[in-house]
Amino acid sequence: MKKQLLTVAAFLFGFTAMLTAQNTTKEAQARAWIKSNARELKINSDADLNLRFSRKSLSGETLRFQQMVNGVPVFDSELVVHFSPNGEITHTDFNVVKDLGTINTVPQISKEKAVAISDKEIGVSGMVTFQENKLFVYTKLGTPKLVYRTVTSFEEKSGSWEVIIDAANGQVLSVKDVAIYCGSDSHDGHAHSKEEGGTKNQKYFMPVEKAEALAFETGSAMVFLSDPLSAAHVAYGTTGYVDGNDADTAQLNAQRVNVTLPQVENTAGTYKLKSSYVEIKNLENPNKGLFTQASPDFAFTRNQDGFEAANVFYHTDNSLRYINETLGIPCVQNVDNSHANVLWFDPSGENGADNSHYSNGTLVFGEGCVDDGEDGDVIWHELGHGLHDWLTGGSLSQVNGLSEGSGDYWAQSHSRALNQWQSTDAAYHYMFSWDGHNTCWGGRTTNYAAVYPGGLVNQVHSDGQIWATVLMKIWDVIGRTKTDKAFLEGLSMTNSATNQQNAAIAVRQAAIDMNYPCEDIKTMTQKFAAAGYTMPAVALRINCPGDQTVTADGSGNYTVPSFASITNAISQNCDAVVTQSPAVGAIVGVGTHTVTMTATSGTSVNCTFNLIVNTNLGTEDFVKNSFLVYPNPASSTLTIKGDGFENEEVEIYNMLGQKVMQRALITNESSIDVSKLASGVYTLYFVNAKVSNKFVKQ
Known part of the structure; x- marks a missing residue:
């Protein structure tokens, strides 16, 4: 019965995603663009594309189409069409498979049989926290095949296990861990072959909780705002500043800060680390409990397991509130409907190993050496993978280490905003300042010297540093808020095959579509180009403001202002001259007037909109x-x-x-x-x- 509940939850999520896709007025316009570019896209017809996801936010609206064969999706295929707030198509990205040939899309084994094969192959036992099984046309192993793709997470084995099964004969074609880890390429130790599976043991599913009205209260916790070394401005190994097998020291405990938790759940006097955004769970061994208590004040010292729990909860909840409520960008967990759009986290998992990972709307933190849940950089980095996954509707890309670099940027953007290090300090650029750069492992940096693409070494964690470094160079010039917004909105335009080159174009385009000043666009162009990315020339454009409604003065007149600041002409060197008609200072009466803005920088472009002058309703006698x-x-x-x-x-x-x-x-x-x-x-x-x-x- 529990397995049936999970299946129903997965169906409901699919139905919700379908409704999301249909709640758009842009599909016809997007399909018209696809038809007009069919030859370049190497597709026969837009009828072979299914609109599966759409997203509206500050930079406009993004539609995602998946390639289909006889109603079966082609795995890892997508065509993205992005509209600016003015309804103009400003960015596209695609990853479609050409010359698929004839494929039999009728499976010869059942979905239940495929799940049983998968369970046996990876040795599923104990509590299953996630399981998904879908039919795909699969092209990753050479000849296109009809396959079942089963993805399973369970408490007895760390990771998220993908098993590809031939839908014609039940043969296991591939087994791998698809969780995304924070460690270095030589540090994570999670490359697996299909021979690693064991015998199938008894399993049971994590219950799907019934949706109900939750009682939240304000709470508090003792946490590290980023990490104890950055707060104290000292290096690892300074007296009192070593892990010591999670032992308390006066120095480390002194770096804790009492913070407000905007929401903690209160159920009949029992308080839990759960909010509208985040919830603690036991997802993997070791099982150390949920740290519920009779008080909303979660005050622990670092040698207590509750400290990592409260620290992870604070940082993930804080980050998601910043995105949704401060930046105004909608972004919540949307890949597993059984979570009700809430991120699940386990502060003590990985079977105790020194690593952490993101998968399927969950975060799991290990305990080897420095507990990962004690370092804010680790927490924000892993959450960065989740943001990437959710913003793209499940189309996160690790090409060139894009998602690793994105996680590093997200963590560094937060920690640098705390102003704990000077720009002359080496640690100013450190990633994982407490968990790494010590005897545990070397950590990473956002001051990486390599440039794109010659500096790529084909290791996602190393290569991601190129991406994180250039974003932080932009951050240093235009500031956190603008860079964070452009970064998140730009990621939302990418797909699962997007490389760093195209991601840079998407981030800059997001800034243009959000009407950033031309000087900010110029800064982005220069920083990206210096990092090795080929940036297309910025076309002369005006961000046309649309119709403007104003109120006349007491005599029924209105003095026309300059609309230049609204239109914000963008040109390669920010040298465009904007003129308008009616001219600035002209007197117009109540009614509708056509305004024409002309931007000139070598060539000229026009923008036309209506100026609607309404009567002054409050002063007439x-x-x-x-x-x-x-x-x-x-x-x-x-x-x-x-x-x-x-x-x-x-x-x-x-x-x-x-x-x-x-x-x-x-x-x-x-x-x-x-x-x-x-x-x-x-x-x-x-x-x-x-x-x-x-x-x-x-």
Whole structure:
């Protein structure tokens, strides 16, 4: 029954994703672009593409299409089309398979049989925390085949295990751990062959919790804001600043800070490290409990296992609140619906090994040498993989170590913002300042000397340092907030095959689409180019602001301002000159006026929009003009009666300032048909008399 619950949860997530994909008005426009570029994309028809995911955010809207064969998805294939907030297609990325040939897409073994084969191959036992089985056309092993892809995580064995099974005969084609680890390439030790599987043992599934209203309260915790060495501004090995097998020292405990936890769960007086974003779980051995207690104050010293639990909870919750509530970028766990969009974390896993990983909406932290849950860099880095996964709807890329570099950047962006090191300190650039750069392992840096692509060494953790380093160089110039936004929004435009080169273009495009100043775009271009990326020339453009609604002064006039700051012309050298008509300082009256902006930098581009000048509704003296407007509210006909209204013009505006009707008043008593107006509040404006009155349309 528990297994059935997991299956239902997986179905519900798929249904939700389908609804998300359908809640877009851009699909037809995206498909038109795909058809017009079919030859370059090397696809026969857009009918072989299924819209599986769409996302709206600060930089616009991104649609993701998956390649299909007879209704079966082609594994790791995707075509991404991104629209700016103005509805313009500004970025695309694709990874489609050409010349698939004829493939039989009818499986000869059942899904249940495939799961049983997978369980036996990897030796599933104990509690299963995640299991997913899907049918794909698979091209990673040469000849395209119809396969079942089963991914399983369970407490008895660290990692997330992918088994590829031939759907025609049940043959196991591939077995590997697809979890994403924080360690160096020589440090993680998680390359596996299919021979590692054991015999199948009894298993049971983590229960799917029933969704219910949760009672949250404010709590507190003792944590390291980043790590104890950075806070104390000392090196590892300084007196009192060694791991010592997780032993307390006065020096280490002194670096703890009492922080507020905006939410902790309270169930009948039992407090748990759970919020709207994050929840503690036991996902892998060792099982050290959930550290529930009768108080919302989680104050531990570092030799207590509860310290790592509270520290991980604080940092992950803090990071997600920063993204969603401070930056205003929607980003929550969305790959396993049984979590209800909440990230699960285990502060004591990996069977005690010195490593940590992200997989399937979960984070697991190891305990070897320095406990990984004590170092904020490790926590933010691993969460960075999750952000990459969620922003792309499950299409995280490790090409050129893109996701490793992204995790390093996300961690460094946070720790550097704390201003603990000077730019002249070597540790200013350290990644994993407490967990690494010591006798445990060497750590990494965001001051990596190699450039792209010649500096690539085909190791994801090493190569990712190129990406993290250039992002931090941009960060140092334009600041944390702008760089973080462009980074996250840019990642959301990538797919599972995106390399660092194309990711750089996507990040810069996100900044352009969010209307960053031209000087910021120039900084990005220069820093990316210096790091070895080939950056296309920035085309001259104006970020057209769209229609502007304003209010006239007491005399019914409006002085036209400069819209240059709104349009923010982007050119290669930021030398574009912007002119506009009507000119700055021109006087216009109530009504709709066409504004044309022209940016010139060698060539010229235009931007045209409407300037809607509404009447000043709060200052008119109606006593001077004796008239009646009735009935109010009106359902079909509005009558206007008064003296001196011959040859008067009236205009009706909705609450957005848009003119919806205009009529001439021939006599002192006239009727206007308002039956076709939508229900709401409207303004009736007398053009010559320059007075107005509100009425309600029922």
